[in-house]
Amino acid sequence: MNDAGTARREAIATALAEVEHRIAAACAVAGRSRDEVTLIAVTKTYPASDVRVLAGLGVRHIGENRDQEAADKAHECADLPLTWHFVGQLQTNKARSVAGYADVVHSVDRPRLVEALGREAVRAGRRITCLIQVALDGEPARGGVGPAGAPALADMIAATEGLVLGGVMAVAPLGADPGPAFAELRSVSRAVRAAHPGATAISAGMSQDLDQAIAHGATHVRVGTALLGRRTPFVR
Numbered sequence: 001m002n003d004a005g006t007a008r009r010e011a012i013a014t015a016l017a018e019v020e021h022r023i024a025a026a027c028a029v030a031g032r033s034r035d036e037v038t039l040i041a042v043t044k045t046y047p048a049s050d051v052r053v054l055a056g057l058g059v060r061h062i063g064e065n066r067d068q069e070a071a072d073k074a075h076e077c078a079d080l081p082l083t084w085h086f087v088g089q090l091q092t093n094k095a096r097s098v099a100g101y102a103d104v105v106h107s108v109d110r111p112r113l114v115e116a117l118g119r120e121a122v123r124a125g126r127r128i129t130c131l132i133q134v135a136l137d138g139e140p141a142r143g144g145v146g147p148a149g150a151p152a153l154a155d156m157i158a159a160t161e162g163l164v165l166g167g168v169m170a171v172a173p174l175g176a177d178p179g180p181a182f183a184e185l186r187s188v189s190r191a192v193r194a195a196h197p198g199a200t201a202i203s204a205g206m207s208q209d210l211d212q213a214i215a216h217g218a219t220h221v222r223v224g225t226a227l228l229g230r231r232t233p234f235v236r
């Protein structure tokens with residue numbers, strides 16, 4: 001590896017150690033075991049070479065939020081033992097592409113998307129784990145079904161061939177204390193698990209609020225900035 005590559009590797013290793021430390025500390029405070037929480041490294045806007053560095057440091061879960069970028073990176077990194085998580089808003093017409101590489105889709109929020117993902121998963125001969133994205137802020141522009149709509153969507157996913165119901169996901173409201181939102185997500189998770197006990201995943205928490213998310217039962221944290229640095233503004 002050249003000097004720039006070595007420096008990048010060291011920077012990511014240092015950041016990963018800090019994130020791991022935060023996760024471990026939050027688990028300890030919550031009386032939870034570290035292995036109850038999965039770290040997903042969100043690599044959007046960063047190159048496949050960073051995915052390779054993360055994989056070399058032991059990270060096994062990668063998150064992306066735009067289909068074309070995700071498809072390219074998953075292809076470039078096909079030799080690595082990685083689980084790919086699609087975490088962005090998803091248009092129905094992208095379901096075929098996403099079904100080609102995603103193991104988990106965190107942004108399932110409407111019946112038409114369930115149908116499309118099921119159809120494309122069957123077509124590709126794959127099984128896709130679906131998390132129901134829950135809107136906790138009444139801001140539908142960011143995606144998500146309202147808390148009251150989650151159980152019906154859960155039933156639909158569970159009944160769809162090619163799909164596995166994994167649990168729930170949310171993004172905390174901007175500019176507010178995330179604690180109440182994460183507590184509400186946990187209660188939505190309970191409602192879903194009443195009918196689907198295996199749907200245990202709670203995907204919540206990002207660079208800024210992963211600690212609070214873990215306090216409120218998150219099983220998956222999605223971390224970008226704290227691992228890879230601040231993204232260029234206006235690039236989603």
Ligand SMILES: *Cc1c(COP(=O)(O)O)cnc(C)c1O
Nearest residue numbers: 042065087206207222223224225
């Ligand atoms: C970008 C993104 C993340 C990671 O956010 P950071 O603040 O960079 O850690 C997590 N979840 C979703 C849905 C994202 O789009």
